[in-house]
Amino acid sequence: MSASESFRNRPAGNGPDRGEHLAGLILALARRDGMKAGDRLIEQKLADALDVSRAPIRQGLKALEAAGFARGEPNRGFVLTRSPGTDAARSAIAAVNRAEKSYAAVAADLLARRLPTDVTEAELMRRYALSRTELQRLLDRIAVEGWIARLPGYGWRFSETVLSPEAQTQVAAFRAVIEPAAILQPGYQLASDVIDRLRQRQERILAGELEKMTIGEVYQFGCEFHEEIARGAGNPFFVESLRRVNSIRRLFAYRSFADRNGMRRHIAEHLRLLDVLETGRYAEAAALMTRHLQRPLSIGAA
Amino acid sequence: MSASESFRNRPAGNGPDRGEHLAGLILALARRDGMKAGDRLIEQKLADALDVSRAPIRQGLKALEAAGFARGEPNRGFVLTRSPGTDAARSAIAAVNRAEKSYAAVAADLLARRLPTDVTEAELMRRYALSRTELQRLLDRIAVEGWIARLPGYGWRFSETVLSPEAQTQVAAFRAVIEPAAILQPGYQLASDVIDRLRQRQERILAGELEKMTIGEVYQFGCEFHEEIARGAGNPFFVESLRRVNSIRRLFAYRSFADRNGMRRHIAEHLRLLDVLETGRYAEAAALMTRHLQRPLSIGAA
DNA sequence: GATTGTTCTTTTAGGCAACAATATACAATC
C-alpha cells in the first residue's frame, strides 16, 4: 500500500474526528443545561437533543471519556466526571472542526478582498483543500446565510452588498426595525419560564462567567438572547430574519475584540428588558429595545 | 452500444433540454422588457442579463427558432419574429423544466401533508425520480428559501412553522412591518428611472396584459414591484428578508386562483404609491403602503 | 465598432462501486 493509499476513502465526518466533534457538542449541551459532575449522560436524551441517532452519540461519549470528561462503566453508560464549565472543557469545545475552520477562512479572505466575487468550486476546493462534499456543505451553508449564490452556469458569486463596509450599519438599521416591531406585535408574549431561563443565563454571565468566555461564546449568547425575545411575537419570520442578519454580524465578529465593560452594561440592559417584558409593558419594552440597539457597543457582543 | 448505454453520462442541464429551458428564459426576458417582433436578440446582451455565457444562449436561440419565435440569418444573428406576449409564447415559457416541476411537486405534497417532516435523500430521489445532483440542487434551493434544513446526521427536516396554516397571516404581519419601515429609512430614495420603469410596467399590465398573464406571472410582477420599492432604502437586508417571505408566499400561491378585479384595484394602488414616492413624501408613502398591505387581496397577486 | 462564428481550455456533472456513517431493531442488563 502506497503512502497516498492510506488517504483513499477517508471517513466522511465533519472534521478530523467525528467523535471529538460530538464530544464538543455534548459538552456544550451539558454546559447549557447547567449539568454538574456526577450527572448521567443518557444516550437517547443526548441523541434527541442533538438530532442524531445513538451511534454517533456513543462515539462522542467515548471521545469524551478519552479526554477525561466522562467515565463509562459496562451496562451503566456514561457519567460526567467534571463540571463542563471549566477552562479545560472550554478548550475542548473550542477544538473547532475543519468545516468551521474553512468557513472562517473563507469569511476572512472575503472580507480582506483576497477572493474574487465570482468563484468556481474547483478553485475553492484547491484553495481550502476541501473535498467536493465538504465544499458543497460549506457553500450550502453560506448560501443559506445569504452571502453567496449559485450562478445559473458554473460557479458561484459572493454577494457584494452583504459584506460591504456599510453592512454593519445596515444590519443595525434592520435590527432597529425588526426587534422592537416584534415586541409590539399583537399577541406578543414571552413565557415566564423562558424569561427565567434567559435571566438566569444573563446573571450567570454577569456573575463571573464573562471573564472565562471566549468572544465567540459571548456573541453567541447575545444572539440567542435577542432571538429568544423576538420569538415572543409568535411569528417565525421575525426570528428567521434576525438569525439571518446575526449570521452576517458573526462574520464581522471574527475580527472584533472584546470590550468587557461595555458588555456588562449591555447585559444589565438585557436584564432590565426582561423585567419590563415580564410585567407586560410591551410598548415600554420596545422603546427600551430601540435604545439598547442604538448603543454603539463593539461588534462582537450584542 | 446497448440501449442503456445511450443514457449513460447524459447531459447535465436543468431539464429535458437545456436549450428549451433557455429559450423560455430568453422569451420571458424579452417579454419583461417589452420587446416586439422584429427586435434583434443580441447574444452578449442576453448572456449578461441571464448571467450565462454565450454558448447556452446560442442553444436557446436555436431552440427559439425551432419553435418559430425567432429567425436567424448567417452573420446577422437572431431576430424576434413574434411578439413574446402571445398565448403561444406563454405556453412555451410555461414549459417548465424538471427542476421546477419537482419543486412544485414537493411544495404541493408538503402542504397537503403527504410528506413526513423528516426525510432522507434516498427517499426523495425515489419518490420524485431525481438523480442525486438534481435533488441536491432542489434541496439547496429550498434550504435557501428557508423551509427545509439539513439534519446533523442523515436526512433533512421540513420547517413546521414556515408552512403552517398561519404562515400566510404571519408573512402579512412581517411585510406590514418591513415594507413601510424601508420607505421610512433615512436616505430613502427611488431613482426616477426606476419609478418610470415600474410605472410603465404597471400601466402596461393594467392596459390589457393582465388578461393574458398567468397567475404565476402576476404574482412575480407583484413581488418584483414591492422588492424594488424596498430597494430604495439602500439596505440589502430589507430586500433580502422581503424576498425570503415572498418565496414562501409563492408556495401558497400555487394553490390560489386569480381575482382580476381585485388586481386592478391593487395595481391602481401601486401607481398611486409611485406618484407619492416620486414627490418625496415618504411618510405618506409609508402610510399608503401600510394600508395597501392590509387589503385582503387573494393571495397570488400582491 | 459591434456582433457573430469558431475554436480551445477549464470546469462541472453523471455513473459506478466500495465503504464509512448513521439509523433502527432487538437482545441484554440494571
Place this chain on the structure above:
DNA sequence: GATTGTATATTGTTGCCTAAAAGAACAATC
C-alpha cells in the same frame, strides 16, 4: 421499565473517469 449493548439495514460520501456545459479568446463579418 428504562437504559445500554449489539447486530443489521439503510443512507450518504468518496474517488475515478468520461462527457458535456460554460467561459474565453480570436478571427470573420456586417
